[in-house]
Amino acid sequence: xxxxxxxxxxKRFGDFTAVKDFNLTVEDGEMIALLGGSGCGKTTxxxxxxxxxxPTEGSIFVAGKEMGKIPPYKRNVGIFFQNYALFPHMTVxxxxxxxxxxxxxxxxxxxxxxxxxxxxxxLYGLEKRYPRELSGxxxxxxxxxxxxxxxxxxxxxxxxxxxxxxxxxxxxQVEIKRIQKELAxxxxxxxxxxxxxxxxxxxxxxxxxxxxxxxxxxxxIFDKPNSEFIADFMGFSTFVKGTMGGEARDGKxxxxxxxxxxxxxxxxxxxxxxGSSVTLATRxxxxxxxxxxxxxxxxxxxxxxTYKGHTTRLEVAGCFxxxxxxxxxxxxxxxxxxxxxxxxxxxxxxxxxxxA
Amino acid sequence: MRDGHVNLLCKIVAILVMIFLVAxxxxxxxxxxxxxxxxxxxxQGFSLRWYANIFTGTGKFMSGLVNSLKVGVLATAIDVxxxxxxxxxxxxxxxxxxxxxxxxxxxxxxxxxxxxxxxxLQVYSQIGGIxxxxxxxxxxxxxxxxxxxxxxVSVLHVFNWTLEDAAASLGANPIQVFFKVTxxxxxxxxxxxxxxxFLYSFDEVALSSLLSSPRFVTLPIRIMNxxxxxxxxxxxxxxxxxxxxxxxxxVLMDKFVGLDMFMK
Ligand SMILES: Nc1ncnc2c1ncn2[C@@H]1O[C@H](COP(=O)(O)OP(=O)(O)OP(=O)(O)O)[C@@H](O)[C@H]1O
Ligand SMILES: [Mg+2]
Numbered sequence: 001x002x003x004x005x006x007x008x009x010x011k012r013f014g015d016f017t018a019v020k021d022f023n024l025t026v027e028d029g030e031m032i033a034l035l036g037g038s039g040c041g042k043t044t045x046x047x048x049x050x051x052x053x054x055p056t057e058g059s060i061f062v063a064g065k066e067m068g069k070i071p072p073y074k075r076n077v078g079i080f081f082q083n084y085a086l087f088p089h090m091t092v093x094x095x096x097x098x099x100x101x102x103x104x105x106x107x108x109x110x111x112x113x114x115x116x117x118x119x120x121x122x123l124y125g126l127e128k129r130y131p132r133e134l135s136g137x138x139x140x141x142x143x144x145x146x147x148x149x150x151x152x153x154x155x156x157x158x159x160x161x162x163x164x165x166x167x168x169x170x171x172x173q174v175e176i177k178r179i180q181k182e183l184a185x186x187x188x189x190x191x192x193x194x195x196x197x198x199x200x201x202x203x204x205x206x207x208x209x210x211x212x213x214x215x216x217x218x219x220x221i222f223d224k225p226n227s228e229f230i231a232d233f234m235g236f237s238t239f240v241k242g243t244m245g246g247e248a249r250d251g252k253x254x255x256x257x258x259x260x261x262x263x264x265x266x267x268x269x270x271x272x273x274x275g276s277s278v279t280l281a282t283r284x285x286x287x288x289x290x291x292x293x294x295x296x297x298x299x300x301x302x303x304x305x306t307y308k309g310h311t312t313r314l315e316v317a318g319c320f321x322x323x324x325x326x327x328x329x330x331x332x333x334x335x336x337x338x339x340x341x342x343x344x345x346x347x348x349x350x351x352x353x354x355x356a
Numbered sequence: 357m358r359d360g361h362v363n364l365l366c367k368i369v370a371i372l373v374m375i376f377l378v379a380x381x382x383x384x385x386x387x388x389x390x391x392x393x394x395x396x397x398x399x400q401g402f403s404l405r406w407y408a409n410i411f412t413g414t415g416k417f418m419s420g421l422v423n424s425l426k427v428g429v430l431a432t433a434i435d436v437x438x439x440x441x442x443x444x445x446x447x448x449x450x451x452x453x454x455x456x457x458x459x460x461x462x463x464x465x466x467x468x469x470x471x472x473x474x475x476x477l478q479v480y481s482q483i484g485g486i487x488x489x490x491x492x493x494x495x496x497x498x499x500x501x502x503x504x505x506x507x508x509v510s511v512l513h514v515f516n517w518t519l520e521d522a523a524a525s526l527g528a529n530p531i532q533v534f535f536k537v538t539x540x541x542x543x544x545x546x547x548x549x550x551x552x553x554f555l556y557s558f559d560e561v562a563l564s565s566l567l568s569s570p571r572f573v574t575l576p577i578r579i580m581n582x583x584x585x586x587x588x589x590x591x592x593x594x595x596x597x598x599x600x601x602x603x604x605x606x607v608l609m610d611k612f613v614g615l616d617m618f619m620k
Contacts, residue, residue, distance in 0.1 A: 052521045072524040073533075085522040089540045098536075099526035150526060 029184035036207035078152030420578030439504030507549030
C-alpha cells in the first residue's frame with residue numbers, strides 16, 4: 001500500500017560497515033526477496049526500514065515521504081523478527097491482538113480478525129497458550145500472524161518460514177503470497193532458501209557483504225546469475241575453467257576447457273573477448289547422461305553417486321580438470337570407474353569472465 | 357552401587373540442612389505457646405498469654421510495628437521507582453562507565469551499616485532540624501536501594517530488547533511499550549527486589565538503633581530494648597507472628613508474580 005525507497009543507505013557499527021551504499025525502490029504492492037549469506041546485512045537493512053536503528057548515511061522514503069526521525073510506531077511498518085520476539089508474558093491471542101488493541105478496534109472485530117489469522121496459520125485452538133508452551137514452528141507462525149494481522153502498509157519478513165517442515169512451509173508460502181497480493185502490501189522477505197525466494201517474489205535481490213550484487217526477476221536470478229559468486233550461492237554445482245574462443249557461429253561460441261571444445265550461447269558470452277579466461281557454470285539437473293557422443297558431450301568416469309530422493313547426484317571426473325556433478329533422475333548404483341557420457345546443453349551454460 | 361552411596365549421602369546432607377534451618381524456627385514457635393515465664397523446652401502446657409502480652413505489655417510493640425511499616429513501605433515505594441529507572445538506564449544503553457554506575461548504585465551494600473549510620477549522624481548534626489521518622493527513613497532509603505537495583509538489573513541483563521522493537525512496530529508508543537512490555541517482563545526482578553528491600557528495612561537493627569530517637573522507634577529496636585530488660589516468651593510470640601507474616605508474603609509473591617513463569 002506504499003512505495004518504499006532506500007537511497008544510498010550505509011550503516012556502520014564502529015569501523016565495521018554492515019550495509020554499504022544500498023539503493024532500492026520497491027513498487028506499491030511488490031514483493032521482494034532478499035537473499036544473501038549469513039551476516040551480509042539483511043536484518044540490519046530491515047531494522048533500518050522499520051526505524052529501530054538509523055542509517056549512518058542515506059535516507060529511506062515510504063510513499064515518497066522521508067522517514068528520517070519518524071519513530072517506528074508511527075511508520076506502519078510490520079515486521080516479523082528472525083528470533084520471533086513473541087511477548088513471553090502474553091498468550092497467543094494477546095500476542096496477535098496486541099497491535100489491534102493499540103489501534104483501538106472494537107473488541108468483536110479484534111476477536112474476529114485474530115481467529116481468522118490463527119486459522120490461516122493453522123494455529124486455531126492454541127489461543128490460550130503462552131509462547132513457551134509452543135513448538136518452534138508454532139511460535140514462528142504466531143509471530144507471522146502477529147505481523148500480518150495489523151495489515152501494515154509495508155511488511156518486512158525476516159526468514160519467516162525457516163523452522164517449518166516442507167509441507168507446512170509451502171502452505172505458508174501460499175498464504176503469505178495470497179494475503180500480500182490481496183491487500184497489496186509492499187513486502188520484503190528475507191530467506192536463505194532460494195527456491196522460496198524465486199517462488200514468492202516479484203523481484204529477487206542478492207546481497208553480499210552489505211552490498212547488492214544483483215537485482216532481477218526470479219527467472220534471471222535463478223537461471224542467469226550475473227556472477228560466479230551468485231551462481232554458487234544460487235545452487236549451481238558445476239564450475240569449469242576454460243579459454244574463450246573466436247567469433248559466433250549459429251549463435252554459439254566455442255570455449256576450450258581442458259583441451260575440449262564446449263559450445264556456449266553467444267548471448268551468454270556477450271562482450272567477452274576471444275582469449276579471455278572464463279568459467280562455465282551450470283546446475284546438476286541441467287546436465288544429462290547420454291548414450292552417444294555429440295555436441296557438448298564429454299566422457300568421464302563415475303567417482304561417487306549420492307541418492308537424493310528423486311535424483312541421483314553423480315561425481316564425474318576425467319571430462320575436465322574439474323570434477324562435474326550431473327544429476328540423473330533415476331536411482332543409479334555407484335560403480336566407481338564406470339565410463340559415462342555427459343551432455344552439457346548449450347543454452348544452460350553460464351559464462352563468467354575471470355578477473356586476471 | 358557408587359551412585360547409590362552418593363545418593364544416600366546427598367539425602368542425609370539435605371535432611372541435616374533442613375533440620376538445621378527449620379529446628380530453630382520450630383523451637384521458637386513451640387516456646388511461644390509455653391505458659392511459664394521462664395523459657396523451658398519442652399514446654400509444660402499451652403497458653404496464649406505471651407501473644408496477649410504483645411498487645412498489652414510494656415513493650416509498645418504495636419507502635420514499633422506501625423513505625424517499621426511506615427518506614428519500610430515508604431522507603432521501598434520510593435526506591436522501587438528510583439531503582440527501576442536506575443536499572444533501566446544502566447542496562448538499556450551501552451556506555452563507558454556502565455559498571456562504575458552500577459557499583460555506585462549498589463555501594464551501600466558493601467559499606468557497614470554502622471559506619472554508614474555514623475556518617476549520617478554527622479550530616480544530621482551539621483544540617484540540624486532533622487528529627488523523628490526522617491532520621492531513620494533517610495538511612496533506610498539509601499541502604500535498601502541496592503537490593504532493588506541489583507534484582508532488576510539481573511532480570512534486565514537477560515532481557516530481550518527486541519521485544520520493545522516488536523511492540524513499537526505494532527504501533528505502541530514509548531509509554532505503552534514501557535507499561536505493556538518492559539515493566540511486566542521486569543516485574544519478577546522488581547517485585548523480588550522490592551520484597552527483599554522491604555524485609556531488610558523491616559528487621560534492620562544496626563542503623564536504626566543509632567538513628568532512632570525516643571519519639572520514633574522501629575519494631576526491631578523495641579524488641580531489642582525489651583530483651584535487655586525482660587527475657588520471656590513474648591519475644592518468641594512476636595517471632596512466630598513475623599515468621600507467619602513472611603510465609604504469607606512468600607506465598608503471595610509466588611501466586612501473583614509466578615516467578616517460575618519467566619524461568620525458561
Ligand atoms: N549492533 C551491532 N553492532 C555491531 N555489529 C553488528 C550489529 N548488528 C549487526 N552487526 C553486524 O553486521 C553484520 C550484518 O548483520 P545482520 O544481522 O544484518 O546479518 P544478516 O544478513 O541478517 O545475517 P543472518 O542471515 O545470519 O541473519 C554482521 O556481521 C553483524 O555481526
Ligand atoms: Mg538476519
